[in-house]
Amino acid sequence: MATNSHKMLLVILGATGAQGGPTARYILKYSSHLYRIRAVTRDPSKPAGRELASLGAEVVAADFDDEASITAALDGAHAIFTITNFWDKNSLEIEVGQGKLLNRIASELPDLQHYVFSSLPDPRGLAGGKFQGILPYNAKAALREDLKSYPALHSKTTEVWIAYYFQNWVKYQAVFGPVKQDDGSFMLAMPYPASTKIPTCSSDDTGALIHSILNGREEYYGKTVALIGDLLTEEDRVKIWAEGLGVSARFLQLSPEEHLRKVKSLGLPDDLAVAVNQLQESLPLEQAVMEATGIVQGNKILPKDYKLKTWMEYVKEEDWSSFD
Numbered sequence: 001m002a003t004n005s006h007k008m009l010l011v012i013l014g015a016t017g018a019q020g021g022p023t024a025r026y027i028l029k030y031s032s033h034l035y036r037i038r039a040v041t042r043d044p045s046k047p048a049g050r051e052l053a054s055l056g057a058e059v060v061a062a063d064f065d066d067e068a069s070i071t072a073a074l075d076g077a078h079a080i081f082t083i084t085n086f087w088d089k090n091s092l093e094i095e096v097g098q099g100k101l102l103n104r105i106a107s108e109l110p111d112l113q114h115y116v117f118s119s120l121p122d123p124r125g126l127a128g129g130k131f132q133g134i135l136p137y138n139a140k141a142a143l144r145e146d147l148k149s150y151p152a153l154h155s156k157t158t159e160v161w162i163a164y165y166f167q168n169w170v171k172y173q174a175v176f177g178p179v180k181q182d183d184g185s186f187m188l189a190m191p192y193p194a195s196t197k198i199p200t201c202s203s204d205d206t207g208a209l210i211h212s213i214l215n216g217r218e219e220y221y222g223k224t225v226a227l228i229g230d231l232l233t234e235e236d237r238v239k240i241w242a243e244g245l246g247v248s249a250r251f252l253q254l255s256p257e258e259h260l261r262k263v264k265s266l267g268l269p270d271d272l273a274v275a276v277n278q279l280q281e282s283l284p285l286e287q288a289v290m291e292a293t294g295i296v297q298g299n300k301i302l303p304k305d306y307k308l309k310t311w312m313e314y315v316k317e318e319d320w321s322s323f324d
């Protein structure tokens with residue numbers, strides 16, 4: 001067994017979040033003999049930070065806006081799982097600034113062997129260039145470009161695309177989920193047909209995926225790995241959800257203009273409303289992008305006995321009490 005000093009130091013950014021949290025927990029559970037985990041959060045005292053510490057992680061405080069803290073958090077890393085959160089400040093400029101700082105600091109680490117960059121596809125070339133305003137996707141594209149200015153780091157990078165989380169309905173119900181109508185039923189109103197299949201997954205499955213990527217290391221240098229957990233029509237997704245909760249629900253197709261009005265009515269600023277509208281409108285094209293030639297399919301590299309969560313399983317397990 002590797003002694004502590006012989007283990008790889010894996011620094012997990014966003015370690016209290018939807019992707020970093022499961023990554024930290026999975027690796028602490030299955031590969032603590034190989035990796036020392038340094039989990040990064042702005043606030044180690046919050047429950048998610050304390051939980052990681054109780055599982056054996058070194059939990060450190062660092063802020064992507066504070067260079068000295070990030071330099072200290074990444075010091076000595078052999079591998080890094082990196083993610084930036086557009087939705088923290090709803091700002092492309094801030095997210096890109098944070099990601100560029102992370103790239104630069106990572107590029108200067110002498111012992112770094114693997115940089116796993118959680119990103120998203122770039123839809124700007126799709127549909128005749130219609131989707132130029134999806135800010136979180138554009139931020140990831142800018143960071144992908146930025147990485148090319150560090151050839152040594154770029155050559156050790158694996159890019160990861162996690163599909164639209166199942167959890168988005170609970171976290172952002174008004175924008176992404178079914179909303180209660182006056183008659184007590186629920187309606188999911190989106191700018192695409194009910195028959196559209198959208199790649200989705202439980203963000204919890206990120207953990208097993210990142211573990212496989214880290215274990216494969218060189219095999220995934222320079223590759224993009226996409227994770228799709230379930231692929232259902234939106235009509236079926238709503239049906240399974242309604243049956244699971246014992247409620248009445250339906251899907252309604254809106255035109256993009258109607259959907260934009262719906263999003264604006266929630267009080268989102270114009271650029272964010274356009275971003276959300278275009279994000280939803282582009283989702284029907286996402287399967288082809290995520291399954292394009294050359295993209296490694298995450299479900300093919302997981303352990304043979306690993307089962308990705310299905311939407312039906314997720315619906316049964318989730319706490320839907322916040323829905324009204």
Ligand SMILES: NC(=O)c1ccc[n+]([C@@H]2O[C@H](COP(=O)([O-])OP(=O)(O)OC[C@H]3O[C@@H](n4cnc5c(N)ncnc54)[C@H](OP(=O)(O)O)[C@@H]3O)[C@@H](O)[C@H]2O)c1
Nearest residue numbers: 014015016017018019041042063064084085086136164165
């Ligand atoms: N929703 C989806 O379907 C989906 C799919 C694929 C990719 N994404 C992308 O995933 C990203 C968000 O990641 P997530 O889903 O893991 O978010 P999340 O669950 O909200 O967690 C965000 C994580 O980022 C950390 N963080 C945020 N700002 C930070 C800062 N200034 N300094 C240090 N840490 C900071 C948070 O740490 P603390 O709060 O503990 O400090 C937390 O651990 C977004 O950029 C989004 O575009 C989303």
